[in-house]
Amino acid sequence: MAGNTILEAEHIYKSFSGVPVLQDVHFEVKVGEVHALMGENGAGKSTLIKIVTGVYSKDEGQIYWEGRPVEINSYQDCQKLGVACIYQELSVIPPLTVAQNVFLGREPRNGPFINYNKMNEMTQELIDKYQFPLKPTTIVDNLGIGQRQLIEILKGLSQNSKLLIMDEPTASLSGKEAEMLFHIIRTLREQSVSIIYISHRLEEVYMLSDRLTILRDGKNAAVLEKEEIIPAKVIETMIGKVVDESAGSRKMLHSDDSKPVRLEVKNLTDKTDRYRNISFQVHSGEILGLGGLIGAGRTEVVRAIYGVDKAASGEVLLSGKKLNPSPKLSIKEGIGFVPEDRRNQGFIPLLSTTKNVALTNYDIVKINGVAISDSDELAMSKRAIEAIDIRPSDPDKQVGVMSGGNQQKVVLGKWLMRNLKLLIVDEPTAGIDVGAKDEIYSILERLANEGVAVIVVTSDLQELLRVSHRILVMRKGNIVKEFKNVEVTQSMVLAAGQGVTENQQEEN
């Protein structure tokens, strides 16, 4: 099947404000192949794709389409060539029918009127050709996410696209929906459509791809042919052997079971099946790391424990007392929560440090008659600034203009002002510089020493190993692996999250 090259990107360089993101990257897709693109978060995958689709401009390098050099300066340019991108956030119009969505903006017409018969026929032809489980006249409102994604693919195909780019297409799909997508991908390959498949999920990549390009730190790490795609090798290449032998990638875990159980979760199950039968304990003074791929259900579990979203069934017990979680109750009981999306959920950008720190603590701020005591509020924020070295140390500074690290410290600071029993942090150092990362780790460690139970959700493997006393790995909504009192490496955690090793055989 390996025939001519359809897309080739040569010597691509790109940097953002002086920081190189891509360096001398070479990427080639052949006609009718499924070409996987892998790499850790921040390896440069999405930057490369954005350059190919004209969202970013490249600093250096050349792109060839069917052997001809081309300039791609906008998404329209790349559409004209015959590239279609299937976005993670779907761009279907729910109140319209399948056919209306497929031909949106290009409806066949009779005079001024849309020719629905012709449009439905044309859609049906495409559906038949590629065997999609869809009907042209169904209103998209009634369809599941998997089928909506197929509409996007169909839309690309209706424009005679020769190359489809799929970015984490199975991230929000159920097992059955993913199966359907894989079937379609194979059909497309038979029809000589090329596919760039970006995924964190190794098993999908093994199953589907003809070739695999791995990026690491913005450089080509390897291009593997089908028979060379071996799980252990891929993981090694992604992480990089050099890193794997360094201190940050291997650690002896020690957890202390003698301390009392602070949090116990029993059979927590989601309404929409994003996680099921989650049971675990966290001891006082313990930092529990929750690892796994993005979309494995980790964030959903901790949100349910804190009570932002309700679980369908299961129990949450804090120091043996059963809770009916809600944010208000959790705060009262001494549970702190640092959300994943810091800017939108963690703090109020337009308010000062003082107001942000006081936000969850108005029950303990002194009240003079009816008015909040400004001096007490200020004293609290000064304590927080002092305790964790928030910079700038001006309590009136708007949090929105601070650096990411200091913003996160403000978010943490408000919980430190309370009598905390359990702290849940979700991706605590995303987008934070190295120095501030270490400070945040030491805050977490200090809390643990004081007897607080801590749950850390993180996709950064190095971080997971660095802070955790014990590690649970989630995969597709289940806890699949526990690392306790053993030596653990990044590869072991990654493999467990990917469902390689013993879980690979497991039927989902």
Place this chain on the structure above:
Amino acid sequence: MKQLSQTAMRRLISVIMLAVLVCLFTILAGYGQGKFFNFANLIEVVRDASIPAIIGVGVTFLIITSGIDLSTGSMMALVGMVMANIYEYTLWPFKVMVLFGILTGLFCGLINGIIVAKLNVPEFIGTLATMSIFRAMTYVIAIRNVNGVIKSQAMNHSEYVWLGAGVGKFYYVIMAMILFIVIGQILLRYTRYGTNLYSVGANRKAAVLSGINVAKTRIIAYMITGFSVAVGAVFTTARLQSATTAIGTDFEFSPIAAAVVGGAALSGGSGDVIGTLIGALFMATLENGVRKLDMNTSFQYIIKGIIIIAVVIFDATYKTRMERKAREQGAKEGLE
């Protein structure tokens, strides 16, 4: 199980609401001559519903794009007053007067559209401002007597008198309304422009990616609203045979209310013109019935308000339910 789409579900609900209301008033206010349920009174209801429905066509287009226009009432007064000036100070024929009225409406719509879609002023604030401007302009050009006091301008062109009436009980305004609804529905369902309106309202980013000119789509929707307001103004002044500065004071609200009751969600992407007709009929029935029951007419406004809130709550909960269903369905397929 076959799942009704939100559109079909809402149509069913608004039809049932209208039917229940008609039955309720027939039972409470009786049938036969002089009562609620008789031919003459029902035609009156339709006549009362006509102008909100005509303006509702434009407003529905806007709401589908997730837009809104709060200036329709003031615009109506301004159009009426422009025509009154032409009547008072020129000898131009009736048709030219109406033409100028229509052009005024289109121009006001264009202004709204540019402010909102080109200058990116939020719809609510932009049209709130033009609501104030149009009303003030009406006062500025109002015709005054020698003492400078605004007088109600009588307009009794013979053609105008004719337009305010109809063929027997079939008022021309009802015919115009039917024409508006039919053409509006065809535009929505059978032209590219209609599809574009839904796309712009339901997923603006996707509309842009599909090459739809969002600003143009929105400006045209404002101009269609301006046109429908102008037609509403022509029929209103024809019925009153005069133009006053107070015309249209309820018409900021009633077309939006009709569209919302008829199934257009303010979040955009849903609703259609037939729904708005049902909504307008519902509101007119409510007014008429309350009058026939000799209740304090203020009650109708309270009931209207409550119904609108109920309908909006329904739309919001139904939408979240549908989204959850889609996710659950996907998850269930995964477990089979």
